[in-house]
Amino acid sequence: MKIKTTRLERMRELFLQMPYISLSELAALFPEVSEMTLRRDIDALEAEGAVIRVRGGARSMKFITATYEDRYEARLSLDSGAKGRIAAAAIRLFDTGMSIFIDSGTTTLRIADYLPNDRFLITTSSPDLARELHRTPLAVINIVGGMYNRENHTLSGQGAIKFISDMTFDLAIMAPSGYTKEGGFSSGNYSECEFKKKVIERSRHVAMLITSSKWGLKQPYTFASPDDISTIITDAELPQPFAQDFDISKTSVIIA
Template identity: 40%
Template sequence: MDERLSRIKQYIHEKGEIKLAELQQLFPGLSSMTLRRDLKKLEDAGEAVRTKGGAKSIRHLSRIKEEMYAKRSLENTAEKYIIAKKALGYMEESRSVFLDSGTTVMCLAQLLEAQKLFITTSAPNIALECVKNPNATINLIGGNLNRDNLSLSGITALDFLDNINIDIAFMAASGFSHKNGFTCGNYAEGEIKKKVIAKAGKVIVLMDSSKYGKSLPFTFARLNDVDMVISDDGLPSEAEKSLTANKYKK
């Protein structure tokens, strides 16, 4: 494919929309007619729709649609959406991020903008969600697939993690108590989480308030091990204080 066409395509997928005027600034010295024809090609290729004065990315449009859809279907679990939305603010472009398995993180994956990211995840459903983002590189750790929470674990998954670096890890927890820290219900899964947390530059835990005060068999982290806990507004005030006190630690 044409070099210029690729650049336009990338630009349009990142911004969601482009104006002919912007294109002319991007490619000075080219006639508007040529750029117009390029947009037509993108439209024919099913990448974009031409609008008055420019074009819009189809991927971006369907992302908006999905967002609306997801928003509605998540109304009963509005907390997850709130948490994911907050977490989105800590997603940094061009970073290596780890996405844990779990519905809250899945929600985050659905909200991801078309930014450039290197994503590693332990959840095949999250990987398939993220692959819709044209600018993301997706890595999936290998291993045995847990039927209950759709997460991968096992010795090979641990080996996989040895070979990658993680800037930011977005982790899920099934329970938290001051006595036992962050806990989950599966040993192998806990091992994965431990390793990810050990390797990550920054650890953010996404946990809705219903998990507070509950303990599951396997502890994968203490409060000190994580940099931030993102939750909804349902936390008891003293919990809120202790969990969010260590924001921006490290």
């Protein structure tokens, strides 16, 4: 037991210094134990909130909290081409007169580049998107209330939940921070997670916009499972383990 405690303490120290450590790297650092034991150690660290498991290793929550959910401006240019294709594909789900919720995010923000000037009732948690939609004067734009997250440029919290509680959306365009088989679609912010759950609850059709770079990434708070999602829109073929999840849930997949 003492040896295990010492090993876990050493692993905690490593994850405070490094944003990601692969299972093979851990095996080289701790050759006296099996990979199965190291996987259990990662599970223990994940349970206490120190890391999150990803394919092939684990990521440090210290670095995720500090860097992944912030640096919004830097993420605007990341995978820009893929985000544009995904947003353009999402527009095909829009129809005149629809009530549509559009989530905050750097992929959903690109919806403004392709949205036709037509009669839509659009509700969003993204002030940035609302500002961009001034180019579509026929659309009615609602911005939810709530607390503003400066890092993600989004609104959430009880004010936002109350705003949409009596609304029904024909279509919700959602954006996750990551997806794993164990954790489903996740977010790095509890308040945003709870708000996203309410949006999905109030929506007839839910489309998840996700770049291929987010498969296998897990944030602390799960807001949806494959069964909650009507359509996935992504930029490349899904990795096979994830594709099976959406075959089972009968979720349609669009490759942009």
